[in-house]
Amino acid sequence: MPELPEVETVRRGLQPVMEGQRIARVDTRRDGLRFPFQKDFAARLQGYVVNGLGRRAKYLMADLETGDVLLMHLGMSGSFRVTLPEGESTPGEFHYPRSEDRTHDHVVFHMQNGAVISFNDPRRFGYMKIVARAELDAEPLLKGLGPEPLGNAFDAAMLAHACAGKKTSLKAALLDQRVVAGLGNIYVCEALFRSHLSPKRQASTLADRKGEPNDRARHLVTAIHTVLNAAIKAGGSSLRDHRQTSGELGYFQHSFLVYDREGEPCKTPKCTGTIKRFTQNGRSTFWCPVCQK
DNA sequence: CCGCGGGCCTGAGAGC
């Protein structure tokens, strides 16, 4: 599922029931997800207050009063569902990911305020890991991540510099979390389309000979900002598994201009092209060969 | 450094 907008949507849904609240109990319903749980996983969480819930790239980070940080990654199919205590919740219609039963609820947080937060992940590509805050800088999962695409450090100059001399494709460069952290297959396709840049274009062509950013770099950065902000506003994109923590669907998939639109007409004004799909670095790329150059 | 293929998992959808 989840790229930055989906993870941010989940963060905003969990924040009110986690931040400043005490975890009463944690149930793990299997030995692990992608990796086995740490032996003291539940013990390091139970009974402690969550001071804050943040996000770095596609990771959720729960700051505990103990000085530990719980890192959570949703993999491809992870989702969280919040159930509020009797009388406090009136979330409308629930759309459960995949099965109606909760077979794939692998981790359940019982908050002292009565909220129950379930982590569901059919494919189990997600993971959770507790790291001491003092050791976060050395944490392999986070080390080497590039800047946040919506943060101040990410601009045309930074992107051009990171891409200078790269012979790899623009698509591959943007998917590389060391270049910029948080984009995935959908939003890379969408941002390239919106900036009229070909996914096949060599990444180095965002910079001039001195490594200075050109108009392509500036347009691409703008397109990334625009598409991510719009997707967050829409609660992310629900194709298969992504749900907001209320169970509601995200709806940015209705705003896709290229992703999942193979064979359909290009939406660029006056463009007569047709959206094509091909495989790049093992993933589907959707694009318009007519207006993306 | 790079691209590529395989692996990790389950489930949905298409085709037969």
Place this chain on the structure above:
DNA sequence: TGCTCTCAGGCCCGCG
């Protein structure tokens, strides 16, 4: 109805 095949918002590893 049911089989087989392909594909899926991520990411890591090893190969050449």
